[in-house]
Amino acid sequence: AQSVTQPDIHITVSEGASLELRCNYSYGATPYLFWYVQSPGQGLQLLLKYFSGDTLVQGIKGFEAEFKRSQSSFNLRKPSVHWSDAAEYFCAVGPRNTGGGNKLTFGTGTQLKVEL
Template identity: 90%
Template sequence: AQSVTQPDIHITVSEGASLELRCNYSYGATPYLFWYVQSPGQGLQLLLKYFSGDTLVQGIKGFEAEFKRSQSSFNLRKPSVHWSDAAEYFCAVGPPSKAAGNKLTFGGGTRVLVKP
């Protein structure tokens, strides 16, 4: 079965500093990959997604993610964080074949705290 690992439970970063959130997946084939953000008390908002093509994906709010097949990773980055980026971030994978079903598998999430 597929699995998604986000190794960092919490990350604290200063406002204006760069941010990188790690995501590793375990799957027999290259899955489809997503990053979502969840602000306190809110639902999940899609930041970006990767299906195929260019391995560097641009998303909303200045975020980008890079797919690295050799490392089974899909890390999320932002060059300069804003206080409003404080939230929980979830990586998710979707199976590439119908036989595997249509459901997303989510990582455990990384909570980002932004220091002034």
């Protein structure tokens, strides 16, 4: 069965410091890969996606992620964190089929705290 592991439940970084959030997946074949962000009491906002091609993908708010097939990983990075980045971050995978919006499997999330 497919699964997504986000090993860090909580991460605290100082404003201006770099950030890396880890994501590993278990899937029958290379899936579509996503990172979403959720602010308290809100829905999910798409940060970036990987469908194919360049394994380093750029997203919104200065985030990027790198797909490493050999490690089944899709880690999220940001070179300089802003206080407004404090939120919960979810990695998700979905099957490759007709569209990119099918049955997503999510990790349990990483709660990011930013110290001023």
